[in-house]
Amino acid sequence: MAKKQRGYFGIGIINGKCEAxxxxxxxxxxxxxxxxxxxxxxxxxxxxxxxxxxxxxxxxLFEYETWDDFKKGIPRDCEIVAVELDEKSKPIExxxxxxxxxxxxxxxxxxxxxxxxxxxxRIIQLPGEHCLNVSTSGSIIMYDRILKAxxxxxx
Numbered sequence: 001m002a003k004k005q006r007g008y009f010g011i012g013i014i015n016g017k018c019e020a021x022x023x024x025x026x027x028x029x030x031x032x033x034x035x036x037x038x039x040x041x042x043x044x045x046x047x048x049x050x051x052x053x054x055x056x057x058x059x060x061l062f063e064y065e066t067w068d069d070f071k072k073g074i075p076r077d078c079e080i081v082a083v084e085l086d087e088k089s090k091p092i093e094x095x096x097x098x099x100x101x102x103x104x105x106x107x108x109x110x111x112x113x114x115x116x117x118x119x120x121x122r123i124i125q126l127p128g129e130h131c132l133n134v135s136t137s138g139s140i141i142m143y144d145r146i147l148k149a150x151x152x153x154x155x
């Protein structure tokens with residue numbers, strides 16, 4: 001008998017600009033078991049050549065014009081986890097992933113605006129003193145979630 005799924009997560013980017021990064025993030029989300037992906041803002045082209053799995057055909061892609069639009073659709077009891085280099089961030093090594101989470105990434109050139117960081121439940125940081133590629137950061141976060149869940153794609 002299959003193990004019943006517990007929890008879910010989604011991952012997305014605010015003001016993403018690079019087609020390759022967004023497509024790679026979507027592809028990784030599909031592989032690592034995200035239940036949905038999203039974008040906030042309109043800086044990216046619709047066609048994602050690096051998403052060779054055509055992820056939006058397999059898991060929902062939500063596109064929001066603004067942060068306020070995004071907030072209206074957040075599921076109940078779901079925490080927003082920002083991934084950002086910030087003085088208030090906590091290291092990923094000490095993070096316990098919640099059962100229901102939305103991981104928010106910012107574009108490498110602008111990051112996540114401070115006014116939005118203030119509204120996130122938590123801010124986590126990956127090792128290093130410099131910003132990683134956004135699709136790499138997203139892949140690390142999703143892998144960390146799987147690893148800490150004992151290799152299960154869902155908690």
